[in-house]
Amino acid sequence: MKKKSVGFLFLGPISHIYHSISIAFHLSNYPDFDVTLFVSSELNLKLVNTISKSYKYHQCEIEYLYPSILHKALRLFKKRAHPRVRNVLQNNKNKLINFDALVLTDRHFINGGRKKPFYFLTGHGAGDRARGFTDTMKKFDFIFVSGKEKWQRMAKLNYISEERGCIIGYPKFEIVSLKKKNGTLFKNNNPIVLYNPHFNKNETSWYLWGEQILNFFLNNKNYNLIFAPHLILFSKETEPIDTKYYHSKNIHIDINSHALVDMTYTIAADIYLGDVSSQVYEFVGYKKRPCIFLNPHHAEWQDNSSFRMWKMGDVIDTMDNFEQALLKSETTHPLFYHIQKELIENTFSTTEQSAGKRGADAIVAFFEKNRTDCRSALCDNSLAR
Structure with missing residues (x-):
């Protein structure tokens, strides 16, 4: 045959x-x-x-x-x-x-x-x-x-x-489980926040809040930041990020490497910060940890199945609430643990x-x-x- x-x-x-x-x-x-x-x-x-x-x-x-x-x-x-x-x-x-x-x-x-x-x-x-x-x-x-x-x-x-x-x-989890462990990104034990904005202009937090977020971490060295956006957010831009952020020892910026897609950063981070990227499921699927979701477009998300992921953490509608959400993320995480567990079990067989x-x-x-x-x-x- x-x-x-x-x-x-x-x-x-x-x-x-x-x-x-x-x-x-x-x-x-x-x-x-x-x-x-x-x-x-x-x-x-x-x-x-x-x-x-x-x-x-x-x-x-x-x-x-x-x-x-x-x-x-x-x-x-x-x-x-x-x-x-x-x-x-x-x-x-x-x-x-x-x-x-x-x-x-x-x-x-x-x-x-x-x-x-x-x-x-x-x-x-x-x-x-x-x-x-x-x-x-x-x-x-x-x-x-x-x-x-x-x-x-x-x-x-x-x-x-x-x-x-x-x-x-x-299938992605199978590939990731076979790859070698990566080294540490920062020379301290401060909490690592992964900022992972999507590319879609109508949904991403980058164009409205991105610079404010980078500035927050630039001025708050007690946190480490991994800025790892969706792979195609800057695909048509040559120098989208000001060099001052690259020079900060507590900020790691990656806009175009394989590490953006092989779970290097979702594994390394302690806190997830994002909008509508599906990488949050990979982050929580690997290990249940605090999540903060950014809603600059004021989406009505509560009863919308397209925003199911936002049930896994705090959702902020204004940058005025950002620092407070970050400060309390560890203490409020137990409130979301069982929701994360349920969603992950239903998302990944x-x-x-x-x-x-x-x-x-x-x-x-x-x-x-x-x-x-x-x-x-x-x-x-x-x-x-």
């Missing part, structure tokens, strides 16, 4: 790689599957090679995909970490449509053509934002979900069913098997149930993206 060919697409931000690559490594050890990891940037290639060292027995092939010549030329004048995903997909369509399945972390489909692979979605985070729940999900043949909370929300929207998805846990192995087993089971060569509803060109 011919082996099933499965391609894993790592064509976007490096942060996405952590959410599906362990599935690929486990799947590659099944004798009936050929697995290819596709990258389109040197940055992603480097990270894929680095992570692969922790899976010495994997059988994956790694292949570089290029954008069109025109797009490649235009990129010379733009600051982008990777080529546009849609351009890379279109330029390599004839290769990719011949795979039996493609595993995606986002929602970019191949444009045009009658033959289509099965599409699997892993997603790329554990957050609650409305943007993570859209009708595009109906176009996938199978969706991997980290826990029962997201499953229930997606099921209510008819995005998922027992035939079209399963809960596997959080854990079993004796790793998330990567559970995901690989699910792909194998999917093909056992779909032994014919006919493709899914995605064969309809009207659904192509």
Whole structure:
């Protein structure tokens, strides 16, 4: 019997790689599957090679995909970490449509053509934002979900069913558990605060409160600050942060390294400070600790499922309350401990098997149930993206 060919697409931000690559490594050890990891940037290639060292027995092939010549030329004048995903997909369509399945972390489909692979979605985070729940999900043949909370929300929207998805846990935790421990960032034992603003201008705290927050820590040396924003917050800016903050011994600034996405900072910090980034779940999932949420846009969050994470700590609507919230964060944390515990249990499913192995087993089971060569509803060109 011919082996099933499965391609894993790592064509976007490096942060996405952590959410599906362990599935690929486990799947590659099944004798009936050929697995290819596709990258389109040197940055992603480097990270894929680095992570692969922790899976010495994997059988994956790694292949570089290029954008069109025109797009490649235009990129010379733009600051982008990777080529546009849609351009890379279109330029390599004839290769990719011949795979039996493609595993995606986002929602970019191949444009045009009658033959289509099965599409699997892993997603790329554990957050609650409305943007993570859209009708595009109906176009996938199978969706991997980290826990029962997201499953229930997606099921209510008819995005998922027992035939079209399963809960596997959080593959990123598997990768992080294998990496070496990092050294200390500060030469003191003061509390470490992680400030992790999102990139979306309508939701981030950075543009309204960011400078005030940096100034607070600049003037309060009894705290250490890790400023580690979302990877793409400053992706189009060259020097977004004043050098005076870099020179402060109690402030560590990182706006573009791998450490932003490999949980280096969520593990190191004592207190989480942020807005709508899903990294707060990784922070609390690793260890339950105090959280402070910033609401400069005055979002009505209390009964909004897109702000479920804000139940895990104090929410401040004005910077006048910031210092007080920080001072009392340790003493008020017990009030939020059980809420954090409940939300984490509902967000991340854990079993004796790793998330990567559970995901690989699910792909194998999917093909056992779909032994014919006919493709899914995605064969309809009207659904192509």
